[in-house]
Amino acid sequence: MRMRRQPVVAGNWKMHKLRREAQEFCQELLANLDEEPQASIILYPSFPLLTDMAAALDDPRVSLGGQDLHPADSGAHTGDVSGPQLIDAGCSWVLCGHSERRADHAESDALVGRKAEAALQHGLTPMICVGETAAQREAGQTFKVLERQLSAVFSQEFGEFTLAYEPVWAIGSGLSATPELAQEVHAFLRQRLAELVDPEQANWVSILYGGSVKPENAAALIAQPDIDGFLIGGASLDPDKFLAIIRLAAAAA
Numbered sequence: 001m002r003m004r005r006q007p008v009v010a011g012n013w014k015m016h017k018l019r020r021e022a023q024e025f026c027q028e029l030l031a032n033l034d035e036e037p038q039a040s041i042i043l044y045p046s047f048p049l050l051t052d053m054a055a056a057l058d059d060p061r062v063s064l065g066g067q068d069l070h071p072a073d074s075g076a077h078t079g080d081v082s083g084p085q086l087i088d089a090g091c092s093w094v095l096c097g098h099s100e101r102r103a104d105h106a107e108s109d110a111l112v113g114r115k116a117e118a119a120l121q122h123g124l125t126p127m128i129c130v131g132e133t134a135a136q137r138e139a140g141q142t143f144k145v146l147e148r149q150l151s152a153v154f155s156q157e158f159g160e161f162t163l164a165y166e167p168v169w170a171i172g173s174g175l176s177a178t179p180e181l182a183q184e185v186h187a188f189l190r191q192r193l194a195e196l197v198d199p200e201q202a203n204w205v206s207i208l209y210g211g212s213v214k215p216e217n218a219a220a221l222i223a224q225p226d227i228d229g230f231l232i233g234g235a236s237l238d239p240d241k242f243l244a245i246i247r248l249a250a251a252a253a
């Protein structure tokens with residue numbers, strides 16, 4: 001029988017929703033979630049929503065995360081947020097290196113590595129995002145790019161983390177990777193994590209797929225042996241779609 005890691009289903013809300021909408025979403029989610037969902041569920045709202053959501057989601061079935069953090073503990077960094085501030089707001093997770101941060105804020109691989117280290121130092125679990133652009137894939141550079149992104153972050157005795165493979169061409173485009181293409185990359189990532197970090201840890205770490213995941217394509221993706229869950233943008237804004245994906249992922253557990 002296939003060894004299964006606990007599925008992880010995460011929603012990245014990006015710069016969407018106002019406080020009232022977030023409140024309504026939380027009520028819907030908790031009212032319709034199974035008592036024991038058989039999946040780890042994480043929501044990444046934007047910073048101003050965090051404290052309200054921490055109160056609304058005072059429930060062990062759902063965790064909260066920040067969409068980014070600064071590597072420093074505090075200081076003169078206007079517009080940034082620190083690990084201790086995220087913890088204080090009720091977070092236990094944080095996204096590091098989402099492709100929109102890499103593109104919009106020129107985040108380098110090395111900076112993503114420093115952010116992941118800071119997260120671990122403060123007791124946040126980093127969800128580290130990697131992925132190639134359409135141009136890089138067309139140029140046959142997918143594995144080279146992923147290798148560069150991984151080796152800037154990971155080293156031996158790295159703490160607890162989750163990895164998300166998010167091909168940039170699949171994010172928000174409606175063009176999800178096929179299950180076979182995603183599986184090929186996930187197997188490569190797991191193999192490289194075994195070499196960079198530790199074989200045992202690589203065996204158990206969750207590697208999520210992200211890029212136009214919807215209820216219609218989630219079952220085929222989660223059926224792949226190295227796809228352990230999802231990082232979801234658009235579909236996570238709708239509680240019905242998010243719940244449907246949670247159920248599909250949990251059914252594969």
Ligand code: PEP
Pocket residue numbers: 012166170171172173174210211212213231232233234235
């Ligand atoms: C994302 O932003 O991480 C993402 C995967 O977005 P979408 O699901 O909308 O493609």
